[in-house]
Amino acid sequence: MTEANTCKVIVVDDDAGVRDSLDALLSAKGYACVLYSNAEGFLKVNNPEDPAIILMDYSLGTESGLDAIKSVRAQGDVRPIIMITAHGDIELAVDAMKAGATDFIEKPWDKNALFEAIDRGTKQAQTAADCANGRRRALEALESLTPRERDVFDQLITGASNKLVARTLDLSPRTVEFYRANVLEKAGVASVAELVRLAFMARGANL
Structure with missing residues (x-):
């Protein structure tokens, strides 16, 4: 058979x-x-x-x-x-x-x-x-972010530090930490490096 x-x-x-x-x-x-x-x-x-x-x-x-x-x-x-x-x-x-x-x-x-x-x-x-x-799941994760969380996400994937994100978005470092934790949790990842991969997947890239 x-x-x-x-x-x-x-x-x-x-x-x-x-x-x-x-x-x-x-x-x-x-x-x-x-x-x-x-x-x-x-x-x-x-x-x-x-x-x-x-x-x-x-x-x-x-x-x-x-x-x-x-x-x-x-x-x-x-x-x-x-x-x-x-x-x-x-x-x-x-x-x-x-x-x-x-x-x-x-x-x-x-x-x-x-x-x-x-x-x-x-x-x-x-x-x-x-x-x-992977691309569908990445898009769903990004769509779950609030507008402010998406702003933080966009900054983080450029390699910006929390302090730089805070200055760019006119937020306190502590507030950025709060949003950063929310972004990682919603994305289901543990690091900014994984966030970068997720961003590429959402765009259809295969890393």
């Missing part, structure tokens, strides 16, 4: 035969598959925090695979996307990569090439999902 893979594969293709074929092929290798017949249905429920590899067909009817990839990237989703197409050429491959695809497979696909592309994306998929989760 094939061992299940923790990373799922999302298939977006308007051809039912292709979806069924990929589902059977990948399920036999232990991958859980989620199937969509169009980009619109997929984008409505897309979750960048879900560790998955996306197989995106080029021809999707009302929205092309290239446009769908751009929409995925616009959502801040950096998980691997493999474009699959029956009309493969160098120009299309270049356009796909520019749009944000991480790999390119031609139909009819070679099974080994397909599995190799998916295997390459497995680790990246988990890392990307973890980053998306």
Whole structure:
């Protein structure tokens, strides 16, 4: 019996035969598959925090695979996307990569090439999902700050000392200590260095 893979594969293709074929092929290798017949249905429920590899067909009817990839990237989703197409050429491959695809497979696909592309994306998929989760949590932490706490946060992540923060914001050092403690608690961190990391995560950076 094939061992299940923790990373799922999302298939977006308007051809039912292709979806069924990929589902059977990948399920036999232990991958859980989620199937969509169009980009619109997929984008409505897309979750960048879900560790998955996306197989995106080029021809999707009302929205092309290239446009769908751009929409995925616009959502801040950096998980691997493999474009699959029956009309493969160098120009299309270049356009796909520019749009944000991480790999390119031609139909009819070679099974080994397909599995190799998916295997390459497995680790990246988990890392990307973890980053998306971290970014969401960082944004939630920042949104929980009061306006004054956010002022203190913005000063602290520049490396300013409590005394400098106090002078800049016209507060007493003791008041800054109070706000600093609140900021650390709400952010769920123990140091200013971790606050800096949280700020980068909120901006989508991966440190």
